[in-house]
Amino acid sequence: MNRKATTVFAAVALGGFCASAMPTVSDVTISQPDGSRTVTVEYTLGEEAAIITLDVCTNGLANPVSIGLGNVRSLSGDVNKLVQIGDRKITWRPDKSWPDHLITDGSVVAKVTAWPQDNPPDYMAADLITGTNISYYVSAAAVDGGVTNDIYKRSKVLMRKIHAVEAGPWPMGAANVATVHNVTFTNDYYIGVYETTQEQWYHIMGAYKGYWGTAANRDTRPVEFMSYNMLRHSGNDTTDSAHIYPNPPADASFLGKIKAKTGVAFDLPSEAQWEFACRAGVYGNYWNNGSECLIITDTDASSRHIDTNLNVVARNVCNGGKMPLGAEADTLSGIFANPLCSTEWATATVGSYAPNAWGLYDMHGNVSELCLDFWPGGSSGNGAVYVGTNPSYAYRVRRGGNMCDPVNNCNSAYKRDSGSIANSFSYNGFRMAAPAVVRY
Amino acid sequence: MTTTALKVKPDVGVAVNRLLTLVAASAIAVLLPSAVSGETVSAYSGNAISLDSRLNERDCGVSAAFDSRLNVAEWSENGTDLNSYKIGGTIIIIK
Numbered sequence: 001m002n003r004k005a006t007t008v009f010a011a012v013a014l015g016g017f018c019a020s021a022m023p024t025v026s027d028v029t030i031s032q033p034d035g036s037r038t039v040t041v042e043y044t045l046g047e048e049a050a051i052i053t054l055d056v057c058t059n060g061l062a063n064p065v066s067i068g069l070g071n072v073r074s075l076s077g078d079v080n081k082l083v084q085i086g087d088r089k090i091t092w093r094p095d096k097s098w099p100d101h102l103i104t105d106g107s108v109v110a111k112v113t114a115w116p117q118d119n120p121p122d123y124m125a126a127d128l129i130t131g132t133n134i135s136y137y138v139s140a141a142a143v144d145g146g147v148t149n150d151i152y153k154r155s156k157v158l159m160r161k162i163h164a165v166e167a168g169p170w171p172m173g174a175a176n177v178a179t180v181h182n183v184t185f186t187n188d189y190y191i192g193v194y195e196t197t198q199e200q201w202y203h204i205m206g207a208y209k210g211y212w213g214t215a216a217n218r219d220t221r222p223v224e225f226m227s228y229n230m231l232r233h234s235g236n237d238t239t240d241s242a243h244i245y246p247n248p249p250a251d252a253s254f255l256g257k258i259k260a261k262t263g264v265a266f267d268l269p270s271e272a273q274w275e276f277a278c279r280a281g282v283y284g285n286y287w288n289n290g291s292e293c294l295i296i297t298d299t300d301a302s303s304r305h306i307d308t309n310l311n312v313v314a315r316n317v318c319n320g321g322k323m324p325l326g327a328e329a330d331t332l333s334g335i336f337a338n339p340l341c342s343t344e345w346a347t348a349t350v351g352s353y354a355p356n357a358w359g360l361y362d363m364h365g366n367v368s369e370l371c372l373d374f375w376p377g378g379s380s381g382n383g384a385v386y387v388g389t390n391p392s393y394a395y396r397v398r399r400g401g402n403m404c405d406p407v408n409n410c411n412s413a414y415k416r417d418s419g420s421i422a423n424s425f426s427y428n429g430f431r432m433a434a435p436a437v438v439r440y
Numbered sequence: 441m442t443t444t445a446l447k448v449k450p451d452v453g454v455a456v457n458r459l460l461t462l463v464a465a466s467a468i469a470v471l472l473p474s475a476v477s478g479e480t481v482s483a484y485s486g487n488a489i490s491l492d493s494r495l496n497e498r499d500c501g502v503s504a505a506f507d508s509r510l511n512v513a514e515w516s517e518n519g520t521d522l523n524s525y526k527i528g529g530t531i532i533i534i535k
Contacts, residue, residue, distance in 0.1 A: 022479075022481075023481060024481060025481055025482065025483040026483060027486070028483045028484060028485040028486060029485050029486060029487055030485040030487060030488075030489055031487075031489060032489055032490075032491055032492070037492065037493055037494070039491065041485065043483070057484075060488055061484060061488055064484060094491065094493035095493045095494065098493050099493050099494070100493060100494050101491065101492075101493045101494070102491075102492050102493070102494060103490055103491040103492075104490050105490065106488050106489060106490050107488055107490075108488055108489050108490065108491040109484050109485045109487075109488045109489075110484065110485040111482055111483070111484050111485075112482065112483055112484075112485075113480050113481070113482040114480060114481050114482070115480050116478060116479065116480070118478055119478040119479070119480065
């Protein structure tokens with residue numbers, strides 16, 4: 001998408017010219033009453049509703065320099081959301097987000113940007129309690145409270161826009177792991193910054209779900225014990241054709257409920273969307289932090305080959321995903337019988353390890369992430385969801401490996417089947433995707 | 441009156457000048473941009489201001505009676521202690 005902004009210095013606006021019904025911004029003013037730390041920015045939005053964002057600059061109108069979007073938080077009013085046309089107002093509290101600054105030379109200006117509804121900003125946050133508050137932010141720095149704030153692991157879902165179209169063709173797969181072929185996307189998309197957590201599940205479904213964790217430590221762990229049917233279908237019917245992709249999720253499913261509550265068309269990602277987001281521009285047999293994957297060629301797939309590079313980005317079998325060596329439950333099957341699940345073992349709180357270059361956490365390890373594609377997948381050249389020739393087929397693709405996986409299974413290109421779509425597994429979780437358009 | 445083309449959009453394949461700046465007398469008249477599909481538009485404020493983001497008695501919940509005794513010039517200038525200010529030599533901590 002073309003995200004270049006056209007800048008206008010409007011001392012006196014006398015008129016306008018619009019070739020089509022796209023948003024316009026005019027009559028921007030900034031003020032701060034004497035004795036107050038509240039700054040008010042007023043503007044007029046014309047032609048079409050749009051997402052509005054604010055930046056604040058110093059250095060005057062001739063050569064404005066941003067103070068940094070991370071300093072322009074603590075905003076309220078008609079900003080960081082879809083705004084209808086008309087005269088609008090933003091309130092900024094610089095004493096909260098940019099405290100202890102005194103600019104006396106009259107050089108502070110406001111910059112108001114309108115984002116068309118088919119090109120919203122890079123971050124979207126959906127409030128799962130109200131369902132009505134959908135916020136948008138230009139960058140990670142601008143995200144209210146910061147990307148790592150616990151609220152985005154609890155009562156809000158934070159989505160990152162993936163600029164997939166401008167990337168052009170990219171090599172999906174990796175030698176010795178999966179077939180390599182070029183994929184070229186035709187649409188950008190949002191994908192979850194984090195795996196969906198148990199508290200987020202609770203806010204939509206009204207009850208907790210998940211095998212790992214106690215009431216004291218479950219909230220920000222990824223929700224697991226998932227089946228595809230719970231997410232997208234209803235009941236245990238493996239031939240539920242009414243809700244097989246590309247049909248919408250069932251009303252009673254998690255994805256059906258979250259869509260109804262927020263208005264955002266959340267869904268599972270395709271495996272091509274998942275892998276592109278996971279890799280963040282790193283192709284081949286490399287972890288998404290750019291370090292080379294350890295490729296194990298022996299026959300014991302469950303053995304503990306420690307990959308220190310993987311340990312940086314993922315909860316896996318070697319850094320807490322499984323009981324320690326010598327412990328009673330030190331087998332791949334034993335972990336599932338472990339009654340002493342704590343923050344120390346099994347899944348990790350989402351965001352516990354380093355993100356990839358695009359700011360996505362836990363793409364490797366923690367929980368395997370369900371995708372839309374029917375097993376065995378095999379994404380086409382445009383990254384479309386693989387639906388196979390038999391839509392009643394009961395397995396889907398899952399990606400990324402999980403907390404008790406050895407290194408090979410956490411590879412960016414590695415895939416396995418989900419198990420039956422009607423059965424729950426304590427290593428299956430998910431991360432949501434959504435179209436890169438405004439919900440309305 | 442001078443008319444100046446400000447921008448051409450090569451990426452949409454049609455070179456259309458969509459912004460015109462009209463400079464008339466001492467005022468600057470700016471035609472406002474509209475976007476093509478997917479493009480953002482931005483506008484700076486027509487004015488620039490001074491700004492003070494130091495902690496202020498009106499914004500920190502101090503009562504009006506208390507507020508009336510505050511000497512703004514006596515705020516703590518210690519950049520590491522943004523939640524305090526001075527009244528006559530007494531440091532007031534804002535909880």
